[in-house]
Amino acid sequence: MSYDKALRDHYLKGHEKYLRHISVDCIIFGFHDNELKVLLLQAKYAGLWGLPGGFIKKEEHMDEAAKRILKERTGLDEIYMQQFYVFSAPERSTRKANQQFLKTVGLKSNESWMFERFITVGYTALVDFSKVEPVADVFSTTCEWLNIHEIPEMLLDHRDILNKALEDLQLQLNYHPVGYNLLPEKFTMPEIQKLYETILDKKLDRRNFQRKIISTGILKRLNETKKGVAHKAPWYYKFDQRKYQKALKGGIGFEL
């Protein structure tokens, strides 16, 4: 099936496979070069950036749909994802944004389920930047990591969704351990501190941070230090998987 044929098919018959009116949008966070990144797609026709998203199959759990979408864009599997909010303004999915697109596939706006109203559920994922191989979807020219502080204009209400996800992430930080997927297997104390500082967008006291993160018990110090730095070598740590998973469910009580 040719590219355009497949696309036409999706527009005309996608509703036989997917639930109408509901979509899922994923906010995929990564951490690299001491910066918080988010994975975005650049739309073919508008040129604007958008969140990786998709639809729910007729017999699929919404959580599974989110994971499937994540896998399609990143190749990653087995990632913890969490819904954080439903965006339901009737004017949020405007047909205007897709007029260009419509022409190319030769459809009228009343011919496709894709131009009906959509309510979207936002999901967040925290992933290992280095393990991601971004893959664009059929609507997009490219899929890339963008610095959280350098986000260009976005499609529809995606900017609002991203902002809400960020807020949510900052709140999550107080209840759930964060970092397992964002950091490499082993990491130093300054590295995990920088991650927290980046997410919270504020400086933290080095010594108090260390005391608190240690007191949660989710870290294990390795018998190994970082080499090749022009100062005292920091220890490597890794997450204690058992306690980390326990904390993911039960929560940890600390504030920063």
Add this chain to the structure above:
Amino acid sequence: MSYDKALRDHYLKGHEKYLRHISVDCIIFGFHDNELKVLLLQAKYAGLWGLPGGFIKKEEHMDEAAKRILKERTGLDEIYMQQFYVFSAPERSTRKANQQFLKTVGLKSNESWMFERFITVGYTALVDFSKVEPVADVFSTTCEWLNIHEIPEMLLDHRDILNKALEDLQLQLNYHPVGYNLLPEKFTMPEIQKLYETILDKKLDRRNFQRKIISTGILKRLNETKKGVAHKAPWYYKFDQRKYQKALKGGIGFEL
């Protein structure tokens, strides 16, 4: 239009008015006789109890749908409602639960949008028990307040939804002021304390509670005490609307 005609119509043509596959369920909490109550409906045919729910009109914001449903069951307007979770298991809305119902309206299960799969969004509301006049919907024989500790068997996954709502409410207590709708216009310190104790399901220290709740600034003490009690008369308080609303948005930081 006769009752059965209207119902048949809803089953056959409701999808022209409402979005398919998405519903809203409301967990409406009230406080009375020092007990936390929840407003439930008893289904006509199964006899089981269910949450007040409904659908989203084609051009309606989901928040508006929730408020409309609340109003239909309680008569109340202008109530703060909040989405707390989306329930999306594909097996959650089973046709089996509605077989009895099907017969009475003389429909086959593949004839109505109502028997397709539904994803539901949970909303919570905290309302003034005394102002509610419960009204059953067309699927139910009765609409009543039930004590949170005496909930009978419920429809579908409604018990899970209720449990999640309760958890959410307990968490909310740490961030948002609670009580404006649950308590009468003026109330005493022991009364609001009892409310918090009921929601959290644990005893709180009288003196420490008072100090904390006062320190939030959301209360104003009136120049009036409760009369006719065989002991020292407690002061009446009311909420400082300006600060209460501010705290609703900005949050208040305290734990109990």
Add this chain to the structure above:
DNA sequence: CCAAAAGTGTTTAAAATACACCCATGC
């Protein structure tokens, strides 16, 4: 005047914050 329940204050413990000194490494 007594029982019941509210008002208020103090002492103690724990947690968060601020801060200072020492140590290892590469240049």
Add this chain to the structure above:
DNA sequence: GCATGGGTGTATTTTAAACACTTTTGG
């Protein structure tokens, strides 16, 4: 040997928890 940045400890402040005595009111 010195600049850089990490490791560790301690004093201080703030917040939470535990607790006791006094006050008011109806019966």
